[in-house]
Amino acid sequence: MIDEKWSALPEHGVAAGRVLAEIRALRAGDRPTHGGRLFAYVYDPGVAGLDELTRAAYAECAHVNGLDPTAFPSLLAMENALVGAAARLLGGGPGSSAPEAVGSVTGGGTESLILAVKAARDARPEIAEPRLVVPASGHAAFAKAAHYLRVALDRVPVDPATLRPAVADVAAAIRPETVLVACSAPSYAHGVVDPVAEIAAVAAAAGVRCHVDACFGGWALPWLRRLGEPVPPFDFAVDGVTSISVDLHKYAYAPKGVSVLLHRDPALRAPQYFGYADWPGYTMVNPVIASTRSGGPIAGAYATLRHLGEDGYLRLAEQTRDAVRGLAAAVGAVDGLRLLAEPEATVVCFTADDADLDLFVLVDELAERGWHTQPQLSYAGLPASVHLTVTAAVAPRVAEFGPDLAGAVAATRAAGPVRLSAELLALAGALTPEALTPELVAGLAAGLGLGGDPAGGPLPARMAVVNTLLDVVPVAVRERLLVEFVGLLQRPAW
Numbered sequence: 001m002i003d004e005k006w007s008a009l010p011e012h013g014v015a016a017g018r019v020l021a022e023i024r025a026l027r028a029g030d031r032p033t034h035g036g037r038l039f040a041y042v043y044d045p046g047v048a049g050l051d052e053l054t055r056a057a058y059a060e061c062a063h064v065n066g067l068d069p070t071a072f073p074s075l076l077a078m079e080n081a082l083v084g085a086a087a088r089l090l091g092g093g094p095g096s097s098a099p100e101a102v103g104s105v106t107g108g109g110t111e112s113l114i115l116a117v118k119a120a121r122d123a124r125p126e127i128a129e130p131r132l133v134v135p136a137s138g139h140a141a142f143a144k145a146a147h148y149l150r151v152a153l154d155r156v157p158v159d160p161a162t163l164r165p166a167v168a169d170v171a172a173a174i175r176p177e178t179v180l181v182a183c184s185a186p187s188y189a190h191g192v193v194d195p196v197a198e199i200a201a202v203a204a205a206a207g208v209r210c211h212v213d214a215c216f217g218g219w220a221l222p223w224l225r226r227l228g229e230p231v232p233p234f235d236f237a238v239d240g241v242t243s244i245s246v247d248l249h250k251y252a253y254a255p256k257g258v259s260v261l262l263h264r265d266p267a268l269r270a271p272q273y274f275g276y277a278d279w280p281g282y283t284m285v286n287p288v289i290a291s292t293r294s295g296g297p298i299a300g301a302y303a304t305l306r307h308l309g310e311d312g313y314l315r316l317a318e319q320t321r322d323a324v325r326g327l328a329a330a331v332g333a334v335d336g337l338r339l340l341a342e343p344e345a346t347v348v349c350f351t352a353d354d355a356d357l358d359l360f361v362l363v364d365e366l367a368e369r370g371w372h373t374q375p376q377l378s379y380a381g382l383p384a385s386v387h388l389t390v391t392a393a394v395a396p397r398v399a400e401f402g403p404d405l406a407g408a409v410a411a412t413r414a415a416g417p418v419r420l421s422a423e424l425l426a427l428a429g430a431l432t433p434e435a436l437t438p439e440l441v442a443g444l445a446a447g448l449g450l451g452g453d454p455a456g457g458p459l460p461a462r463m464a465v466v467n468t469l470l471d472v473v474p475v476a477v478r479e480r481l482l483v484e485f486v487g488l489l490q491r492p493a494w
């Protein structure tokens with residue numbers, strides 16, 4: 001049935017003001033992007049006026065096309081400025097140990113990683129079955145890159161105490177077919193910096209490229225170091241690091257859709273490009289996956305960096321560091337909770353040592369109190385945990401967090417842990433990826449309250465049962481269930 005209220009193609013066009021009001025009404029159901037109470041997905045510096053600036057800059061270039069840098073030199077200039085700034089911040093540029101560093105602006109961290117893997121793969125065409133070595137703590141986007149590019153993935157386990165891989169294990173994982181070794185600075189899940197210098201050294205000794213995934217923290221660690229934090233070497237100052245990714249839409253606080261992929265020199269970047277002239281249309285030269293791409297994100301990022309400047313980022317890093325300390329202290333003050341890693345960057349990650357304190361229930365209780373944290377499932381010997389991405393906007397909120405956390409913990413203890421019903425447990429035990437028919441998934445989703453009520457939002461208010469179910473099933477079943485659940489949500493509105 002056609003619901004004229006939300007149709008994207010109404011019979012008669014709708015007035016501009018009303019369209020905008022409708023979008024704003026839709027947005028009211030979203031999690032709050034500002035205000036320092038959402039610890040994932042968004043990066044808020046809490047700087048007055050910045051949104052207005054980036055919105056205007058974005059709009060100015062939204063219709064400009066990055067497809068051809070000769071047609072729109074404005075974009076080329078801003079892109080080169082962004083790459084130059086990122087390279088300089090990360091140990092490259094004139095007078096550094098990587099004076100020839102070059103790079104590209106991509107649409108996000110995943111694209112940067114896919115392109116780093118592609119460049120490494122295509123630099124070694126003689127290897128028929130290329131392989132990629134990544135610590136188990138490496139971002140899921142490496143697995144996606146490996147999958148898309150048909151590169152085999154060798155994951156190196158991490159020590160449950162340090163959450164880092166042993167360098168000897170990384171060295172042992174490198175084979176003659178390995179085209180790239182990757183590590184994180186820091187990891188997203190735990191905010192832990194891998195031993196980059198040692199990993200780069202074993203990669204270099206084997207003649208293999210080494211990518212540092214600094215998507216998350218590449219724009220935070222340099223400022224934290226300037227503030228005196230003990231940040232280990234992780235950038236081009238480290239011999240053997242051949243490429244680095246850094247997301248500007250994370251700690252550079254730019255609007256979504258911008259990351260930078262840097263290479264130590266132009267020869268390393270060359271196989272990243274795709275040039276094509278064997279068709280009757282325009283000659284195509286693409287440094288990145290997208291061909292047509294909006295100038296909006298590039299202009300938004302350029303405006304953000306230029307407006308904040310080094311002094312701005314330093315100030316924001318100081319606020320973030322203080323917020324991290326405050327949140328970590330609040331967690332440390334709660335009996336039964338334990339930091340999974342001592343914070344060394346911008347993440348606070350904690351787990352529960354007490355079986356009566358169900359983390360997934362705690363996440364729901366925190367959400368009820370207006371704090372949106374990210375649950376992480378148990379994995380490969382690591383316990384389930386709660387992840388907090390901390391940004392500068394959190395600083396003014398920190399004092400409110402401790403009491404709310406204490407209240408949420410008390411309510412969690414009172415509620416007791418989630419107990420899956422016998423039926424659900426039996427079902428979960430029998431689930432295999434092959435057994436998951438669409439009908440079974442739809443029944444399960446309905447039983448869990450997922451996607452049931454189009455007006456009430458796609459997810460139930462409380463997710464503990466869903467998270468508990470996902471936590472008890474094997475990884476392959478998790479993946480299938482999640483794909484099927486999201487597939488149920490993504491249905492055309494006719």
Ligand SMILES: *Cc1c(COP(=O)(O)O)cnc(C)c1O
Pocket residue numbers: 107108109110111113139141184186187188213214215216217247259
């Ligand atoms: C966010 C992130 C990515 C992926 O970035 P997207 O912008 O979400 O595609 C990759 N690596 C790390 C460490 C990240 O934090």
